[in-house]
Amino acid sequence: MLSGLDGEERVLRGIASRETARLRDGTRPWTWWLERAVLHGRRFGYTNTLLIAAQWRAATDVRSYEEWRAAGRQVRRGEAGIRVFGPSGGVRAVFDVAQTTGLPLPAVPRGPSAAFDWAEHVRHLREVEADSVGYLVRAWLGWEPRPPVFPVNAFWAGPDAGDRILRLSRRLHARARGPASSAAGIMDAAHRFFQTRCEESWVPAYLAERGFPARVRRRRRIGHAPPGPHTLTDHLRGLGHDDEEIVGAGLARQGDDGVHDTFRDRLMFAIRTPDGAIAGFLGRRRDGADGPKYLNGPATALFHKSELLYGLHEARDRLAAGARPVLVEGPLDAVAVALAGHAAVAACGLSLTGAQLAALGGVADLAATGVLVALDGDPAGRSGAxxxxxxxxxxxxxxxTVALPPGRDPADLLRGGGRAAVRRALRARAPLADAAVDAAIDRAGGALATVEERLAAVRAAASVIAARPPEAARQAVRTAERTGVPAWLVTEALIEAARRPRRAGPPRPAG
Incomplete structure (x- = not known):
């Protein structure tokens, strides 16, 4: 039986699939989706834009309950939410402006502050995607462009192309508006502020004690968020940024008693897009302080945690030259692995997503290099791998994958044994498929004491093995040895698993 939430997710996925099919077969023109992406695409992705249009055709400005509250408006009692997928998964409710009352909304700034040519940024896209980006950017700038002419059947329609179009359109729109008024400008201002406050804080001594040389702090542009509740907000106000812009960038939160800085007394890392734009920040608390160890800013027009990898921009030259990417958990781990001479990226506490892998594949030749996973050496880290x-x-x-010592991560190894310790750990590697198959056997087979347990373990292992056919022969032998089931029976389970329809997975990365 599906839970209520699973059932709701399935219904929404079905709606999105139905609307995508209508775009692909020409029942709805691609311009239909673009017109709705003008309204909702800067806040939501491809799929959610379809869901909003399907549930509330007249929707013009859709936000969460908290976002409306921060803007001085209240969702009317009894209003039914529009169901969309949240940035971290699951279903959440959002509301159209017509469902709210309160303060009038400020006028949206229009037009670029200077001439901006985005043709250079879209020439790597196919024509229909480049035309879509150009239309969205012009529309968001208030230019009221005429929609381009597209083929009747939008065969490209789907989350892969749709979200790629929206991500690039957001970045180009921010650049076109200019640094004084765009999200990119306010993020750069916050980053400079954090850096200027770093030298006199506890951060330099903390990094030195962990084994990170001073040059790392300068090269990585690590900063410090002061402990005061309004220090950054007051600084940004002084530069001409209003509270709505500061809150919208994720740098402050709206409380009952006013606006408060999101980050307070934290070591600050800038998280960049692959092309170097600052999308958001990750703050680490001082050891022994209250609160979560790491704190992300909220999702914004630029910051989508599930699409970003810390260190991807910094490692881009090594990756483009053929270095093998090393996937770690946190930013300090990424810096430690980079000091040891490797190209490291951090998922920042998330399980690796398809969007993150696609971003990595856009920089690295994964067919040649593959990926090395070096997550923490504790049960959570092994489960994450x-x-x-x-x-x-x-x-x-x-x-x-590498087997790090129990309870240790790459930053711990640097602290205890320097770069040599990190290098030694990264040399002790084994196929990640081994760990995945073994975990499936352990989970399904229990003690492997009965025929039923051994067969359940084989079937679970076969489902994992079928995802990577080139390794099937070796994994079949391993599974037979571990479970005591004859090799021919393991082979039959593999054939059965290969015939089963597989759930839709993440997009295969380029390369």
């Missing part, structure tokens, strides 16, 4: 397999199974190159 196994979960990463669900996304990494489609990588054409080798996918390996």
């Amino acid at each position: 196994v979960r990463a397999w669900e996304t990494l199974a489609g990588v054409p190159g080798p996918v390996d």
Whole structure:
């Protein structure tokens, strides 16, 4: 039986699939989706734009309950929410402006502050995507462009192309508006502020004690958010940014008693898009302080945590030159691995997503290099490595993992043994598929004491093995040895698993 939430997710996925099919077969023109993306695309992705249009055809300005409250408006009692997918998964409710009352909304700034040519930024896209980006950027700038002419059947329609169009359109729109009024401008101002406050804080001594040289702090532009509740907000106000812009950028939160800085007394890392734009921040608290160890800013027009990898921009030259990407958990781990001479990226606490893998594949040749997973050496880290397999199974190159000492991560190894300790740990690698298959056997087979347990373990292992056919022969032998089931029976389970329809997975990365 599906839970209520699973059932709701399935219904919404069905709606999105139906609307995508209508775009592909020409029942709805591609311009229909573009016109709705003008209204909702800067806040929501491809799929949610379809869901909003399907549930509230007249929707013009859709936000969460909290966002409306921050804007000085209240959702009327009894209003039914529009159901969309949240940035971290699951279903959430949002509301159209027609469902709210309160303060009038400020006028939206229109037009670029200077001439801006986005043709250079879209020439790597196919024509229909480039035309779509150009239309969205012009529309968001208030230019009222005429929609381009597209083929009747939008065969490209789907989350992959739709979200790619929206991500690039958001970035180009921010640049076109100019640094004084765009989200990119306010993020750069906040980053400079954090850096200027770093030298006199506890951060330099903390990094030195952890084994990070001073040059790392300067090269990575690590900063410090002061402990005061309004320090950054007051600074940004002084630069001409209003409270709505500061809250919208995720740098402050609206409380009952006013606006408060999101980050307070934290070591600050800037999280960048692959092309170097600051999308958001990640703050680490001081050891022993209250609150979560790491704190992300909220989702914004630029910051979508599930699409970004810390260190991808910083490692881009190494990756483009053929370095093998090393996937770690946190930003300090990424810096420690980079000091040891590797190209490291951090998922920042998330299980690796398809969007993150696609971003990595846009920089690295994964068919040649594959991926090395180096998550923390504790049960959570090992579980995270196994979960990463669900996304990494489609990588054409080798996918390996390293067995870090129990309870240690790469930053701990740097602290205790320097770069040599990190290098030694990264040399002790094994196929990630081994860990994924073994985990499936352990989970389904229990003690492997009965025929039923051994067969259940074989079937579970076969489902994992089927995701990566080139390794099937070796994994079949391993499974037979571990479970004591004859090899021919394991082979039959593999054939059965290969015939079963597989759930839609993440997009296969380029390369």
